[in-house]
Amino acid sequence: MGRGRSVATPRMVIAVVATLITCLALLATQLEFDHRDPHETIHHNRPHPRHATPPPPRRRVKGENVKLTIQNKVVATTDAPYVCVSLDWWPNAKIDWSHHTWNASSVVALQEVQSELRRALSSLNPVALRVGGTLQDLVAYDAEGRASPFDMDCPSSFRPFEDRAAFDGACVTLDLYDALESLAFDTNTPLVFGLSGLHGRTRESGRCPKCDSKNCDRCWTGRWSASSGGARSLLRRAASSAKRGRGALAAVSLGNELCGQGGIAAHLAPSELAADFRRLRAEIDALFGDEKRTSISSTGRPYIIGPDCQLPLERAYDYYSAFNKEANVDALAFHLYWLGAGKLWKPFKRKLFDKVQGAAWPLGRGFYAFVNAYAKAARHTPLWISESGGMYGSGGINVTSSFASAFWYLDELGEAAKKSIQVHCRQALVGGHYGLTRRLGDTLVPRPDFFATKLWASVMGPKVLSAQIRDPSIEDNYAPAPVADCRAYAHCHRTQTGDVSIIVLNGASRVARRVALPDEFASLSRLEYHMTAPSDVFDDQVLLNGIRLDAVDAELAP
Numbered sequence: 001m002g003r004g005r006s007v008a009t010p011r012m013v014i015a016v017v018a019t020l021i022t023c024l025a026l027l028a029t030q031l032e033f034d035h036r037d038p039h040e041t042i043h044h045n046r047p048h049p050r051h052a053t054p055p056p057p058r059r060r061v062k063g064e065n066v067k068l069t070i071q072n073k074v075v076a077t078t079d080a081p082y083v084c085v086s087l088d089w090w091p092n093a094k095i096d097w098s099h100h101t102w103n104a105s106s107v108v109a110l111q112e113v114q115s116e117l118r119r120a121l122s123s124l125n126p127v128a129l130r131v132g133g134t135l136q137d138l139v140a141y142d143a144e145g146r147a148s149p150f151d152m153d154c155p156s157s158f159r160p161f162e163d164r165a166a167f168d169g170a171c172v173t174l175d176l177y178d179a180l181e182s183l184a185f186d187t188n189t190p191l192v193f194g195l196s197g198l199h200g201r202t203r204e205s206g207r208c209p210k211c212d213s214k215n216c217d218r219c220w221t222g223r224w225s226a227s228s229g230g231a232r233s234l235l236r237r238a239a240s241s242a243k244r245g246r247g248a249l250a251a252v253s254l255g256n257e258l259c260g261q262g263g264i265a266a267h268l269a270p271s272e273l274a275a276d277f278r279r280l281r282a283e284i285d286a287l288f289g290d291e292k293r294t295s296i297s298s299t300g301r302p303y304i305i306g307p308d309c310q311l312p313l314e315r316a317y318d319y320y321s322a323f324n325k326e327a328n329v330d331a332l333a334f335h336l337y338w339l340g341a342g343k344l345w346k347p348f349k350r351k352l353f354d355k356v357q358g359a360a361w362p363l364g365r366g367f368y369a370f371v372n373a374y375a376k377a378a379r380h381t382p383l384w385i386s387e388s389g390g391m392y393g394s395g396g397i398n399v400t401s402s403f404a405s406a407f408w409y410l411d412e413l414g415e416a417a418k419k420s421i422q423v424h425c426r427q428a429l430v431g432g433h434y435g436l437t438r439r440l441g442d443t444l445v446p447r448p449d450f451f452a453t454k455l456w457a458s459v460m461g462p463k464v465l466s467a468q469i470r471d472p473s474i475e476d477n478y479a480p481a482p483v484a485d486c487r488a489y490a491h492c493h494r495t496q497t498g499d500v501s502i503i504v505l506n507g508a509s510r511v512a513r514r515v516a517l518p519d520e521f522a523s524l525s526r527l528e529y530h531m532t533a534p535s536d537v538f539d540d541q542v543l544l545n546g547i548r549l550d551a552v553d554a555e556l557a558p
Contacts, residue, residue, distance in 0.1 A: 013459045013501040015529045067516045071466040076420040080462045081126040084425035088133035096394040097343040105431030116444045120552045121187040130425045132194025137265040138169040141230030150229040190250035197255020200225025220266040224276035239287040251303035259309035274326035303330040310335035320377035332378045333386035338366045345396030382422045389427035395434030403448040403533040414489030448542035459501040463492035527558035
């Protein structure tokens with residue numbers, strides 16, 4: 001609990017996440033786990049106790065002593081806001097692994113619940129809002145001069161189509177963009193908008209030889225044009241809003257997953273895509289002037305980010321390096337779904353804590369391999385994770401929508417910040433099984449990761465410190481001594497100068513932890529936020545300090 005303090009006294013803001021509510025009976029003065037709570041020992045490579053057959057016998061086990069260390073220096077910085085959430089274009093007809101997962105949750109359908117979107121974004125503030133996804137490449141905007149195949153009636157809806165994207169194009173009015181920018185401006189939310197990367201291109205007949213998928217579609221030929229699908233008219237609207245002092249457009253991307261052999265809607269070489277980005281740069285410079293933006297939340301012409309792809313590791317560096325040499329982007333953006341396909345949710349659910357914890361926690365080798373490859377390709381260009389939802393294909397049922405999801409998500413936020421990733425966009429604010437909320441009629445019902453997002457955005461500032469949970473039996477501070485299933489991240493507080501914010505993840509299924517604070521912090525007053533699951537970690541409920549959170553505007557009280 002928080003204690004009174006003078007204005008000049010630093011404090012600690014501690015957020016703790018654990019797999020069981022009994023793991024979080026902390027003493028308010030010592031940051032200890034209460035020994036009175038029964039726990040079981042369990043090896044991390046065995047299934048989660050809820051899925052073990054038969055369940056292991058319960059016995060009382062003492063809590064484990066661990067030590068928190070924090071280096072008193074900034075090791076990395078992020079943009080502010082660092083956290084970003086997404087809205088996608090998927091229609092009701094989308095099916096993932098035999099499930100309809102986007103019921104009335106598309107960018108278009110959510111205009112029916114504008115007030116709920118405002119509540120959600122206002123509650124999460126400060127965050128950024130990304131609008132984009134696979135189908136952004138098939139969207140035209142109502143304007144004169146559109147060319148085939150983007151000259152369809154407007155407005156029109158997506159239609160099922162036999163290619164990797166599974167849908168054919170749609171057209172939206174520019175009033176939709178105005179509504180999105182107004183939503184972002186009114187909630188003080190920087191807007192990241194994804195334009196189609198296929199305007200000006202045409203489809204060829206026959207199977208595309210540049211595709212390596214079993215479901216290869218037709219090749220797109222030509223080059224990007226700002227007028228062929230209405231992009232120039234949309235950018236003019238954005239520039240006009242900026243001149244009137246109501247602009248919210250902070251960044252623009254061009255295309256989604258169009259990179260090479262594994263592209264979805266198309267399969268473009270890095271030189272092709274880079275040339276299109278240079279054309280976009282000319283449009284942005286002509287419309288928005290010379291004022292350079294210094295942050296995603298500052299004024300000035302919008303950033304240009306891209307190419308927004310997730311590539312196999314063996315191709316990531318080569319493609320991004322070649323693209324970055326020619327494209328002249330403000331940030332190199334990539335997608336990351338390191339947990340794999342959502343269709344594997346059943347076996348993955350049983351193995352979640354083996355994959356996320358133990359030898360694979362934090363995050364596993366894949367995360368670092370990808371980030372290092374992209375960082376090498378970026379050279380001095382800032383990096384963004386422009387889309388991340390844990391499991392691709394709309395997420396995993398009862399996995400990325402559950403309390404357990406917080407363990408990969410908060411860990412990824414922490415590790416990405418330490419790698420100087422500037423912005424991290426969570427897929428999605430609404431929709432799929434990875435949505436932070438789900439739409440129920442005219443209401444957005446929050447899932448546990450909504451509050452994990454809110455907690456991070458509220459207390460974690462852009463200055464990153466080095467924090468580690470160590471085994472106290474190893475006295476040599478320079479020797480490796482991490483505790484595999486207990487993680488900590490420390491940042492300077494977002495608003496309070498001199499304060500430190502710490503996220504602690506206790507991933508042990510049946511082990512309570514007593515955390516010894518650094519000597520220089522032990523005597524400080526602190527505010528504590530304890531997030532726990534009511535019972536099953538795969539439920540979509542969450543408690544904060546023992547109180548259930550069930551509304552997007554629920555207060556996070558320490």
